[in-house]
Amino acid sequence: MRRPLLDAVRGLDPAAGAPEIDGEAMLARIRASAQGARKDDVAHLVPRRPSRPVRRLAVGAAALSAVLVLALVLTLTQGGGQAYATWVAQPTLVPAETAGAICPEEAGGPPPIPVEPVLAERRGEYTFVVLVGDNVFMECLISTAGEELFVVTQAAESGVEGALDLGEAPALVVVPGVPWDPDPGEGPVTTVMGVASEEVTGVRVTTTDGVSADAAVADGWWSVWFPGEVEIDDDLLLTTPDGESTVSLEGLLAPGLGYG
Amino acid sequence: MKAGRERFEALYWRHHRDLAAFIRRRVPLDAVEDVLAETFVVAWRRLRDIPGEERAWLFGVARNVIRNAYRAEARQRALHVRVAEEATDRVDSFDDAIATRAELAHAWNQLSETEQEVIALVAWDDLSNAEAAQVLGVTTSAYAVRLFRARRRLLHLLERSAGGAR
Structure with missing residues (x-):
């Protein structure tokens, strides 16, 4: 898939058209330099491996998650001034067409592409809506905290043709934990969403701090969001009629969206 | 030893041009060959440690060499680009085609x-x-x-x- 912005940036490459180096002369120089270097001289120049979240022991994972979720909910609901105080880890599915009525009807473009709500999930006083159109999808976060509904924030990703094709995968991740900081909201939120096959009935997402939340799953899409700017753990727990299985978020990144 | 040298030289010929371009984007022109040479000396010394993704590993070494040697001197070009203000040609590949x-x-x-x-x-x-x-x-x-x-x-x-x- 083309990524137009990156294509445009490619045209700014300051190294384009630069003279080639003399490969043979450089190799001779390297050979001469290598004779005098000691092996331990270079350890600090070797790239470090990425640190991975520590994988919890399977036996304790469920109990630990439950405790942490409970602690989070208690903290958020009893904290008074906490941001997104009513957020809960288990969403309530609400009718997408009704909930998404105040979200934009078009996205992407030009020209703008009509989008339809396909999934809406409520967590406390906020409703998150996924809208989909031809070659585009959109996230829309609505506040239902006051008497009047309003869109807290929205974002669209266009040019997604082909990226949503599940192939043999049970699910794909199209937003892998992207933080937003909406102006009228209560601070940053982090969203994770994707598409899923019909057999997937549940997706549980966990932050690297150990907070788990269940995604809402509907109409081939799933979504979850967390209060704050959080880092998402690589383990996703998928539920199908065969039971639960842990899969790698990284391994399910949808190709062509700039993530995979 | 001979096998190691052959492997190293194959590595060098596969990647030295891309690596030189990577370095050229990040340091002044007169420093490119120094960084390139030092990067490959590291590769020679750590030949057995180089993973399958050898290009990314080499770029990572070059990045560390640059940070180690040039950041303190503020000689990094920091990926800035110089484009004449009169460069009004449209960026064709950009969807909106609104930007010069x-x-x-x-x-x-x-x-x-x-x-x-x-x-x-x-x-x-x-x-x-x-x-x-x-x-x-x-x-x-x-x-x-x-x-x-x-x-x-x-x-x-x-x-x-x-x-x-x-």
Whole structure:
């Protein structure tokens, strides 16, 4: 898939058209330099491996998650001034067409592409809506905290043709934990969403701090969001009629969206 | 020993041009050969440790050499681009076709050094997300998020710049 912005940036490459180096002369120089270097001289120049979240022991994972979720909910609901105080880890599915009525009807473009709500999930006083159109999808976060509904924030990703094709995968991740900081909201939120096959009935997402939340799953899409700017753990727990299985978020990144 | 030398030289010929370009984007021209030579000396000394993703590993070494040797001297070019203000040709491949090259360069130069590096690794150095993540020493998903945010900020700066110019 083309990524137009990156294509445009490619045209700014300051190294384009630069003279080639003399490969043979450089190799001779390297050979001469290598004779005098000691092996331990270079350890600090070797790239470090990425640190991975520590994988919890399977036996304790469920109990630990439950405790942490409970602690989070208690903290958020009893904290008074906490941001997104009513957020809960288990969403309530609400009718997408009704909930998404105040979200934009078009996205992407030009020209703008009509989008339809396909999934809406409520967590406390906020409703998150996924809208989909031809070659585009959109996230829309609505506040239902006051008497009047309003869109807290929205974002669209266009040019997604082909990226949503599940192939043999049970699910794909199209937003892998992207933080937003909406102006009228209560601070940053982090969203994770994707598409899923019909057999997937549940997706549980966990932050690297150990907070788990269940995604809402509907109409081939799933979504979850967390209060704050959080880092998402690589383990996703998928539920199908065969039971639960842990899969790698990284391994399910949808190709062509700039993530995979 | 002979096998090691052959492997090293094959590695060198496979990657020295791409690596020289990677370095040229980040240091003054007169320093490119020094960094390139030092990077390959590290590769020679650590030949057995080089993983399958050898290009990303080499770029990571070069990045460390540059940071180690040049950051203190403020000699890094920091991925800035120079484009004449009169460069009014449209950026053909950009969807909206509203930005000139000068506007794009102006927006690019307003990005932070970190944001520029995240985008440059895929746009200029032609690395995959997985390779770029390895160069930076982060997971692919963490890199993907950084790229998403850097692209979004560049778009925002570009829209502001192009909007203001009209």
